[in-house]
Amino acid sequence: MNGRVAAASGQEEGRPSRQINVVLRQQEPPVSPAAAVGDGRSLNSGGVSPKSHAHGGLFQELSRELDALVGLDNIKELVFEIYALLQVAQMRSEAGLASGSQAYHMVFKGNPGTGKTTVARIVAKLFQRMGVLNKGHLIEVERADLVGEYIGHTAQKTRDLVKKALGGILFIDEAYSLARGGDKDFGKEAIDTLVKSMEDHRSQFILILAGYSDEIDYFLMSNPGLPSRFPIQVEFPDYTIDQLVQIAELMAKERDYILMPQAILKLKQHVLLEKSESLHAFSNARYVRNAIEKAVRAQAVRLLTHYESSSPGKQELMTLRTEDFKL
Numbered sequence: 001m002n003g004r005v006a007a008a009s010g011q012e013e014g015r016p017s018r019q020i021n022v023v024l025r026q027q028e029p030p031v032s033p034a035a036a037v038g039d040g041r042s043l044n045s046g047g048v049s050p051k052s053h054a055h056g057g058l059f060q061e062l063s064r065e066l067d068a069l070v071g072l073d074n075i076k077e078l079v080f081e082i083y084a085l086l087q088v089a090q091m092r093s094e095a096g097l098a099s100g101s102q103a104y105h106m107v108f109k110g111n112p113g114t115g116k117t118t119v120a121r122i123v124a125k126l127f128q129r130m131g132v133l134n135k136g137h138l139i140e141v142e143r144a145d146l147v148g149e150y151i152g153h154t155a156q157k158t159r160d161l162v163k164k165a166l167g168g169i170l171f172i173d174e175a176y177s178l179a180r181g182g183d184k185d186f187g188k189e190a191i192d193t194l195v196k197s198m199e200d201h202r203s204q205f206i207l208i209l210a211g212y213s214d215e216i217d218y219f220l221m222s223n224p225g226l227p228s229r230f231p232i233q234v235e236f237p238d239y240t241i242d243q244l245v246q247i248a249e250l251m252a253k254e255r256d257y258i259l260m261p262q263a264i265l266k267l268k269q270h271v272l273l274e275k276s277e278s279l280h281a282f283s284n285a286r287y288v289r290n291a292i293e294k295a296v297r298a299q300a301v302r303l304l305t306h307y308e309s310s311s312p313g314k315q316e317l318m319t320l321r322t323e324d325f326k327l
């Protein structure tokens with residue numbers, strides 16, 4: 001298995017095919033020492049202390065990274081629901097009431113570049129901070145990582161990955177491809193092993209399946225045990241043009257660049273055209289990110305050519321102009 005360790009900066013994306021991403025981060029203690037899966041305890045056996053709620057702002061602090069993302073209101077609401085559930089579960093257990101466990105396995109449905117991987121990484125971190133996961137790492141895999149070459153190989157590969165994911169999230173991108181080959185395919189063995197692992201390691205890891213909506217629906221139908229095991233289904237809609245522009249500005253800001261108003265207009269018109277007329281699948285925020293990165297390169301060439309014997313000022317170093325967007 002050719003594992004690869006990626007930095008947890010959140011910059012990483014568009015994982016090269018056939019590599020496993022283990023997103024590591026400095027271990028942050030859960031907000032409350034109670035809770036955390038991976039130690040055999042139930043997922044929502046504790047977590048965020050209700051007292052901290054009274055102090056206010058805790059959730060905002062926890063979800064800052066999620067809030068920074070443009071749109072995605074449904075996922076922001078879902079995370080708050082889970083936070084509220086953990087708070088109330090803690091209060092109920094302190095009041096001597098039953099606080100049953102919940103399953104948090106999820107399905108992320110959406111087109112390319114709609115933020116599925118980004119959100120999965122943030123959710124892994126958030127759940128660790130809220131005490132739902134005790135490690136909060138994300139293991140990102142695809143079909144080739146799960147499916148083996150001979151009978152028995154697939155089950156072993158899949159079980160090994162589940163083991164690695166304990167205390168964190170196992171994220172399966174393009175999950176539908178496991179069901180693609182039908183009953184005789186080893187993909188089916190991977191699905192069966194996953195379903196069993198979800199029982200054997202109940203509450204010890206969270207499984208997130210990602211893919212296009214219709215393909216995911218087809219996938220869920222491939223095994224009668226699947227749909228009910230994924231109680232949380234999240235749609236990642238295509239971004240609107242305004243949201244894509246906002247994302248572009250955000251990405252530029254994160255890199256210490258500013259877009260001139262005319263440059264924003266040019267980008268907006270181009271994205272509009274690309275989204276409506278492109279023959280291949282439009283890649284949403286990733287498309288915008290590539291456009292910004294291309295403009296950054298063009299600006300570097302422009303500055304170097306223009307300032308042969310002097311240095312550009314700070315403002316000039318930060319500014320992306322219309323001519324930098326060679327779209």
Ligand SMILES: Nc1ncnc2c1ncn2[C@@H]1O[C@H](COP(=O)(O)OP(=O)(O)OP(=O)(O)O)[C@@H](O)[C@H]1O
Pocket residue numbers: 011013014068069070071072110111112113114115116117118119173247250285286289
């Ligand atoms: N709502 C958002 N706000 C800001 N940036 C975003 C948002 N959604 C996505 N991005 C950025 O767009 C890029 C692509 O996102 P991501 O890789 O999460 O998409 P994806 O849905 O996993 O795509 P794919 O289906 O192709 O794997 C990343 O750089 C990510 O940070």
Ligand SMILES: [Mg+2]
Pocket residue numbers: 014116117118173
């Ligand atoms: Mg992805």
